[in-house]
Amino acid sequence: MQESAPLDVERIRGEFPILEREFDGNQLVYLDNAATTQTPEPVIDAIADYYRETNANVHRGIHHLSQEASIAYEEAHDTVAEFVGASGGREEMVFTKNTTEAENLVAYAWGLNELGEGDEVVLTEMEHHASLVTWQQIAKRTGAEVRYIEVTEGGELDMDHARELIGEDTRMVSVVHVSNALGTINPVGELADLAHENDSLIFVDGAQAVPNRPVDVEAIDADFYAFSGHKMAGPTGIGCLYGKKAILEAMEPFLYGGEMIRKVTYEESTWNDLPWKYEAGTPLIAQGIALEQAVEYLEEIGMERIQAHEEWLTEYALDRLSEFDDIEVYGPKEAGNRGGLIGFNLDSVHAHDLASIMNDHAVAIRAGDHCTQPLHDKLGTAASARASFYLYNTREEVDRLVEAVDDARQLFA
Incomplete structure (x- = not known):
């Protein structure tokens, strides 16, 4: 096991002021990064600077502030597009408020118009509710059927089952890139090939992938790929939807109103160019500009290097947790096969009780079903604890986690 951290964590931690907080004399150990990462000074400054110096609506005025805000907001789309390998630039990068909205945008704008009786939408058993519930409801409205690729006992997708399910009736495959409950890294490129071989589209939920590993949407050949700013050192309230230009051009808008129109009469309306066609009303200007700063950071x-650091921490955490025979870890057992999060349970201790004891130690983790209730039903548990790592976490913090777990063990003995 590699001993030294792949990143200069001490320097990085100095750029995240919230990590200096203490609770009852204990310094915060923040291990809830799969829910929301913390924000570095450059991103905080970008938000403040926008409101101090540039605050104005975009694409609406000819005065200096509006022009500056418009240019910055448009360039943010280009930067984020390049970050995930979208060569079409801003035309293929729609800003939403989160991954969930991006999924709904596609489900409503594409799904309601394209799906019907006899069509199938293929998901996985490890899908986040943002995908599962959304396509479930669209299927009810259109008469389509939702089918699920099974998850193996080892927490990975059964690709033989995937090849059986994805067929001539499949119209959409919606899959999570990295599971937020199991940590499993799914073979999204292979799933994209299966989808396209059957004249289907693929939507990839990259909320747990883009923050911590290189992602190339064109190499994956994703038709749609979504992620959230607040999970990648950016602000809350900003998400991204990559879509292939030809598909976005053919789809109808999801929301209607100002900004997304080209010409309006009392009888009809026509739509704006991409991506503004899908960004109705005053958009997420400050958030988009700050997200660009997060990407550059x-x-x-x-x-x-961020991916290597997460794998380094995950390997160490798996090793430490394996010291105890009363801890069940969910998902792949090898750090290289999973993202930087670990879902687990301690025998005879409910995950919520465990998280509460962790909080007494100022160790912040998540407990619950993580918006994957059907998956937890399959796992035979109502909830799990989840520790998730990011670029500013250390092995010493993993040790603090393990100490708190041991304290819970003794309290409930």
């Missing part, structure tokens, strides 16, 4: 560190 991550790129300066290097996504390969």
Whole structure:
């Protein structure tokens, strides 16, 4: 096991002021990064600077502030598109408020118009509710059927089952890139090939992938790919939807109103160019500009190095947790086969009780079903604890986690 951290964590931690907080004399150990990562000073400054110096609506005015805001907001689309390998630039990068909205945009704008009786939408048993519930409801409205690729006992997708399910009736495959409950890294490129061989589209939920590993949407050949700013050192309230230009052009808008129109009469309306066609009303200007700063921050560190750091921490955490025979870890057992999060349970201790004891130690984790209730039913548990790592976490913090777990064990003995 590699002993030294792949990143200069001490320097990085100095750029995240919230990590200095203490509770009852204990310094915060923040291990809830799969829910929301913390925000570095450059991103905080970008938000403040926008409101101090540039605050104005975009594409609506000819005055200096509006022009500056418009240019910054448009360039943010280009930067984010390049970050995930979208060569079409801003025309293929729609800003939403989160991954969930991006999924709904596609489900309503494409699904309601394209799906019907006899069509199938293929998901996985490890899907987040953002995908599962959305396509479930669209299927009810259109008469389509939702089918699920099974998850193996080892927490991975059964690709033989995937090849059986994805067929001539499949119209959409919607799959999570990295599971937020199991940590499993799914073979999204292979799933994209299966979808396209059957004249189907694929939507990839990259909320747990884009923050911590290099992602190339064109190499994956994703038709749609979504992610959220608040999971990648960016602000809350900003998400992204990559879509192939030809598909986005053919789809109808999801929301209607100002900004997304080209010409309006009392009888009919026509739509704006991409991506503004899908960004109705006053958009997420400050958030979009700050997200660009978050992308530049991550790129300066290097996504390969961030991925290596998470794998390094995950390997160490798996090793430490394996010291106890009363802890069940969910998902793949090898750090290289999973993202930087670990779902687990301690025998005879409910996950919520465990998280509460962790909180007494100022260790922040998540407990619950993680918006994957059907998956937890399959696992035979109502809830699990989840520790998730990011570029500013350390092995010492993993040790704090394990100490808190041991304290819970003794309290409930």
